[in-house]
Amino acid sequence: MAPAQTDRGGRRVRLGVMGGTFDPIHHGHLVAASEVASKFDLDEVVFVPTGEPWQKSKRRVSTPEHRYLMTVIATASNPRFTVSRVDIDRPGPTYTIDTLRDLHELRPEADLFFITGADAMAQIVSWKDVDELWSLAHFVGVTRPGHELHDLGRKDVSLLEVPAMAISSTDCRARVAAAEPVWYLVPDGVVQYIAKYGLYRGHGRHDGAPDATRRADGLGVPQP
Ligand SMILES: Nc1ncnc2c1ncn2[C@@H]1O[C@H](COP(=O)(O)OP(=O)(O)OP(=O)(O)O)[C@@H](O)[C@H]1O
Numbered sequence: 001m002a003p004a005q006t007d008r009g010g011r012r013v014r015l016g017v018m019g020g021t022f023d024p025i026h027h028g029h030l031v032a033a034s035e036v037a038s039k040f041d042l043d044e045v046v047f048v049p050t051g052e053p054w055q056k057s058k059r060r061v062s063t064p065e066h067r068y069l070m071t072v073i074a075t076a077s078n079p080r081f082t083v084s085r086v087d088i089d090r091p092g093p094t095y096t097i098d099t100l101r102d103l104h105e106l107r108p109e110a111d112l113f114f115i116t117g118a119d120a121m122a123q124i125v126s127w128k129d130v131d132e133l134w135s136l137a138h139f140v141g142v143t144r145p146g147h148e149l150h151d152l153g154r155k156d157v158s159l160l161e162v163p164a165m166a167i168s169s170t171d172c173r174a175r176v177a178a179a180e181p182v183w184y185l186v187p188d189g190v191v192q193y194i195a196k197y198g199l200y201r202g203h204g205r206h207d208g209a210p211d212a213t214r215r216a217d218g219l220g221v222p223q224p
């Protein structure tokens with residue numbers, strides 16, 4: 001993550017937090033973050049790739065480094081978007097309670113706005129230490145095609161309608177596995193990164209088996 005910014009005009013920095021597995025990051029994530037940044041007058045949005053997404057433990061998930069690098073590539077052109085390693089550098093399952101505590105420590109000058117899509121919002125009651133979460137950030141639930149955005153009836157949660165992007169990482173992975181294009185669903189650099197490292201090619205054919213996305217020896221670059 002970028003070094004702490006000074007606040008403008010003496011007010012506290014307004015820092016959006018976009019957490020996700022980002023396997024791969026797609027334009028649905030980027031539009032949601034951009035829209036919340038605009039509507040909530042955020043100074044910055046930090047994207048936080050998960051380390052071990054415990055609620056996705058039954059799925060194959062690409063290495064944290066691949067997901068981190070794709071997130072860096074996807075956000076590089078926006079001066080207000082940054083990426084944090086707090087979740088991927090913390091051992092063990094990823095919990096938002098830890099994410100928010102770490103970010104408070106790193107960015108004491110900032111008020112946090114945690115951005116979450118309608119599907120994740122619907123699951124939030126199952127998250128670790130949910131009762132404590134509300135004191136650490138303001139939560140912004142955004143609309144997502146195919147999911148109903150529920151009003152939790154809390155004053156520390158806002159709901160926002162964002163431009164509908166019917167894109168999911170699941171669909172992107174399936175398209176790559178079927179040799180279908182993901183151009184314009186994910187940023188160009190991410191299309192090229194996926195091709196360069198051969199990500200998702202085996203998905204759907206031998207789900208659960210080890211492949212290049214799961215190598216323990218670093219980036220999982222296919223060996224010659
Ligand atoms: N198209 C979208 N529109 C709005 N929010 C989205 C969209 N896609 C994902 N999000 C939100 O972004 C966050 C991170 O999502 P995640 O990385 O799990 O992507 P995903 O597309 O849901 O992945 P998968 O299909 O693998 O479950 C979640 O809060 C999710 O609700």
Ligand SMILES: O=C(O)c1ccc[n+]([C@@H]2O[C@H](COP(=O)([O-])O)[C@@H](O)[C@H]2O)c1
Nearest residue numbers: 019020021053055094095096097127128
């Ligand atoms: O804290 C938890 O228990 C928890 C459980 C599931 C998901 N989350 C967070 O929700 C965000 C979106 O997660 P995901 O799995 O939909 O990519 C990401 O920041 C996760 O760390 C958090």
